[in-house]
Amino acid sequence: MSRELYKFCLFVQIISAEWGDFLNRQEYIEFAESRAKRTTSLKNCIWAFVVGGFICVIGQLLVYAYMNVVKEEKTAYSLTSVTLVFLSGLLTGIGRFDKLASRAGAGTLVPITGFANAVASPAIEAKSEGYIKGVAAQMFVIAGPVIVYGSASSVIYGIIYYISMKIAGQI
Amino acid sequence: MEFDILMLLKAFLVGGALCLIAQILIDKTKLTPAYILVGYVCSGVLLNAVGIYPKLIKWAGAGATVPLTGFGNTLAEGVKEAIKKDGAFGILYGGISATAAGITAAILFGLLWSLLFKSKNK
Numbered sequence: 001m002s003r004e005l006y007k008f009c010l011f012v013q014i015i016s017a018e019w020g021d022f023l024n025r026q027e028y029i030e031f032a033e034s035r036a037k038r039t040t041s042l043k044n045c046i047w048a049f050v051v052g053g054f055i056c057v058i059g060q061l062l063v064y065a066y067m068n069v070v071k072e073e074k075t076a077y078s079l080t081s082v083t084l085v086f087l088s089g090l091l092t093g094i095g096r097f098d099k100l101a102s103r104a105g106a107g108t109l110v111p112i113t114g115f116a117n118a119v120a121s122p123a124i125e126a127k128s129e130g131y132i133k134g135v136a137a138q139m140f141v142i143a144g145p146v147i148v149y150g151s152a153s154s155v156i157y158g159i160i161y162y163i164s165m166k167i168a169g170q171i
Numbered sequence: 172m173e174f175d176i177l178m179l180l181k182a183f184l185v186g187g188a189l190c191l192i193a194q195i196l197i198d199k200t201k202l203t204p205a206y207i208l209v210g211y212v213c214s215g216v217l218l219n220a221v222g223i224y225p226k227l228i229k230w231a232g233a234g235a236t237v238p239l240t241g242f243g244n245t246l247a248e249g250v251k252e253a254i255k256k257d258g259a260f261g262i263l264y265g266g267i268s269a270t271a272a273g274i275t276a277a278i279l280f281g282l283l284w285s286l287l288f289k290s291k292n293k
Contacts, residue, residue, distance in 0.1 A: 041198045045191055052190025053183035059233030060182040067172045076172075077236045082276040084237065089280040093288035104293070106193035109204050111186065111237045112213060112273065116210065119281040125290050135285045142205045143277065146239075147267075150212040154246035154266030157220050162254050162262055171258060 044105050051100070051107030059084060059111075081112050088113035089120040096120075118142035182234030185227065189238040208239055215243020245269050 059080050066076035083116075088108075091097040097117050103110045108114055122141050126134035165171045193207050202210070218224040224244040227235040235241055249269020254262030267274070 044198055045194050048190045048194035049187040050188045050251045053187030053234075056182045056186025056231075056234040057179050057236045059186075059237040060179050063233050064172065064174050073172060074225055077233070077241075080233060080240075080272045081237070085276045086280055088285075089284045093284040095291045106197055106207065107187075107190045109207060110190045112239065112242065114204070114208065115239060115242070116277050116280070117286065118204075119277045120284045123281045123285040124288050126263075127285055127290060131285075135282065139278065139281050139285075142208065145205060146208050146212055146242075147274065148214070149209045150243060150246050151266050153213045153216040153243070154250045155262055157216050157247050158250040158254060158262035158265060160220070161251055162259055165254065171254070 047103050048105050048107035049111075051104035052110055055084070055108070055111045055113060084112050085116040092117050092120040093124060097157040115143065115146065118146075178218070178232050179229040182237075185231035185234035186238055187234075189234075189240060212243040213237040215240035215245075216247045217243075219244040219247035241271060242273065245273075 026111070027030065060084055062080040063073075063076045066079045067073070070076055070079065088097060097108070097113075098121075101114075101117065108117070119139050119142075122138040123135045126138035129138070162171070189211075192213070196202050196207060197204070215224060218227075218261035219241060224235065224240065225248070228241070228244070236244075246266040246269060249267075250262060253265030253268065255261070257264075
């Protein structure tokens with residue numbers, strides 16, 4: 001596609017001096033690069049959508065499976081998350097997760113699999129630094145911020161909720 | 172909860188769409204994966220607060236609970252329930268206690284995998 005486009009640019013260059021000036025080689029390269037970036041971006045988006053959606057379908061199947069064992073829906077959802085955390089950690093350990101993640105991008109990052117990978121991957125990497133300052137500390141390099149800001153925002157919401165319930169007289 | 176093939180499709184669409192939004196953010200802005208994760212969890216809390224997320228879970232099931240926004244939703248849901256039960260004290264423990272299973276699993280399995288596996292890069 002871009003090869004034909006270049007030929008076309010050359011053709012335009014020959015027939016029009018002004019156009020030729022505009023479409024000089026440097027600008028053509030920039031144009032081709034921006035186009036290439038756009039196609040990889042589209043490819044990334046498709047990968048992210050399909051892989052992310054697929055992980056959630058596996059999750060839904062797990063929810064159905066757990067509903068046979070437990071009564072509450074909430075417990076089934078929790079167990080599903082725990083199972084996905086287990087599986088993605090295992091895939092991280094055997095080196096498969098990174099291969100999938102390099103293609104899927106946000107598709108593996110946004111589901112709970114990304115969180116599990118963010119815990120397991122630095123923990124395994126830091127093994128050579130020991131189990132205290134290595135494994136245990138590095139485990140929280142990304143999970144830490146998630147927990148810090150997650151719990152902070154839940155407390156902020158809690159305060160607002162508490163005050164509004166007080167005003168409404170429901171507590 | 173009955174098995175429903177349509178539910179699987181809805182889970183695919185909602186889960187996929189949440190990942191798609193994150194991918195666009197990564198490609199178009201300079202946000203790193205860590206920012207995306209933090210942003211998604213906080214958005215989950217916010218979307219629960221305005222009442223959207225519980226409806227989304229009802230509609231798409233795991234499509235809404237599996238992405239990290241679902242983690243934020245659980246934090247907010249936990250705070251609400253704890254406040255109803257224990258008043259102001261619930262503000263402090265509600266969030267983390269509701270998500271404790273997921274966090275402990277991630278930590279415990281993380282430790283387990285680091286015992287079992289070696290880094291592939293070194």
